[in-house]
Amino acid sequence: MNTYSIDPCFASWRTAARRLLSARIDPQDILWYDGSGTPPLFSGDLDGLPPGEAPRIPRAFFPLAEMVACHRDPLRWSLLYQTAYRMTIGGKSRLLDQAADPLVRTLNQRAKAVSRDRHKMKAFVRFRKMGELDSGREQFSAWFEPEHHIVELTAPFFAKRFASFDWSIMTPDRCAHWNGRELRFTDGVPASEAPTEDALEEFWKTYYSSIFNPARLKLNAMQSEMPKKYWKNLPEAELINDLVKQAQARTHGMISRPPTVKTPRPPSGS
Numbered sequence: 001m002n003t004y005s006i007d008p009c010f011a012s013w014r015t016a017a018r019r020l021l022s023a024r025i026d027p028q029d030i031l032w033y034d035g036s037g038t039p040p041l042f043s044g045d046l047d048g049l050p051p052g053e054a055p056r057i058p059r060a061f062f063p064l065a066e067m068v069a070c071h072r073d074p075l076r077w078s079l080l081y082q083t084a085y086r087m088t089i090g091g092k093s094r095l096l097d098q099a100a101d102p103l104v105r106t107l108n109q110r111a112k113a114v115s116r117d118r119h120k121m122k123a124f125v126r127f128r129k130m131g132e133l134d135s136g137r138e139q140f141s142a143w144f145e146p147e148h149h150i151v152e153l154t155a156p157f158f159a160k161r162f163a164s165f166d167w168s169i170m171t172p173d174r175c176a177h178w179n180g181r182e183l184r185f186t187d188g189v190p191a192s193e194a195p196t197e198d199a200l201e202e203f204w205k206t207y208y209s210s211i212f213n214p215a216r217l218k219l220n221a222m223q224s225e226m227p228k229k230y231w232k233n234l235p236e237a238e239l240i241n242d243l244v245k246q247a248q249a250r251t252h253g254m255i256s257r258p259p260t261v262k263t264p265r266p267p268s269g270s
Contacts, residue, residue: 001029002044006077008034008149010069013077016046017084021057023049027085032077055088060096067111070149079106117147118154120227125158127167128195137180138165143194145229151176152185159183170194 004020006012013032020030033040065080073079083103086092098104127140140162151169155176158169162178169176173188 001031003031003033003040003042004044004046005033005035005040008036009152010066013069013080014065017081018054018057019046019049020081021084021088022052022054024052024089025049027078027082030078030081032081034077036074057084058087058093058096061087064096064107064111066153067114068107070114070153071110072148073110076110079103079110083107114148114150118150121146121150121154122157125169127162130195140165140167141195142167142169143191144169144171145191146171146173149173155183155185 004016006016013034030044031040033043061084065083068076068080083095086103087095095101096104099108121144125142125144127142130139130141132138151171151174155169155178158167158176159178163180166180167178170189170193172190175186175189177184177186
C-alpha cells in the first residue's frame with residue numbers, strides 16, 4: 001500500500017486520481033495524504049506508475065465529487081477514488097443512479113452536509129465596515145466559522161453579490177478577499193482577528209426588529225434555520241431573546257387593534 005500526497009483541494013485529487021486510474025491501481029492499495037494529520041514516512045510516486053490511458057469518468061460524477069471534496073471527513077479522498085474506480089474500471093458507469101448503494105448514499109450525505117453549510121454561510125455572513133480607500137471604494141470584513149472547507153467554493157457568490165466594495169471573509173481554515181476585480185485566497189486566521197462591530201450595526205438591528213413578525217414566530221423552526229452557534233457573529237442575535245419574550249404581547253396587540261378602514265378613492269374624472 002502506498003500513500004499519495006495531494007493538496008487539500010478537488011483539482012489536486014482529480015489529477016492524482018486520473019494518474020492512478022490510468023495505472024489501474026486498486027483503491028485498497030492507496031492511502032491519501034492532503035497535509036492534515038501526521039505526514040507519511042513513505043510516499044508513492046505518481047510519475048513512477050506504469051503508463052496507461054486514463055479511463056473516461058462519467059460527467060455526472062464531477063459536481064457531486066466537488067461538493068464531497070469540501071467535506072471535513074478525512075476519508076473523503078478515498079471515498080471519491082473508490083467511486084471513480086467502480087464507475088470506470090469496475091464497469092459501473094451509472095453507479096450514481098443507485099441511491100441505495102452504501103458508497104453512493106455516503107457521498108450524497110456528505111454533499112448534502114456541504115450544501116447546508118454553504119447555505120448557512122450565504123445567510124449568516126455579516127460584513128462590517130473597516131474603512132475607505134482613496135479611490136472611494138469601501139472596505140468591509142466578516143468572520144465566519146464553517147463546518148466544512150467551503151470558502152473557495154462559496155466565495156464567488158459574494159463576489160457577484162457585493163462587487164461594488166472591497167471585502168474579506170475570514171475563517172479559521174481559509175480567507176477570501178475581493179478587490180473589485182478578482183478573488184484571492186489566503187490561509188485561515190484565529191478568531192481574535194474577527195472584525196468588531198461598526199456604525200452599521202445599529203441600522204441592521206433596527207431593520208431586523210422592524211421585520212420581526214411575532215404572529216409568525218416558530219421558535220423551533222427559527223433555531224433550526226438559524227442555529228445558536230451562529231448567533232455570536234450576528235448583530236441581530238442579541239435582540240432575539242427580548243423579541244421572543246415580547247412576541248405574545250405584540251401578537252395580542254395586533255389582534256385587538258381595530259381594523260383600519262380604507263376610504264374608497266373617488267372614481268376618476270369625478
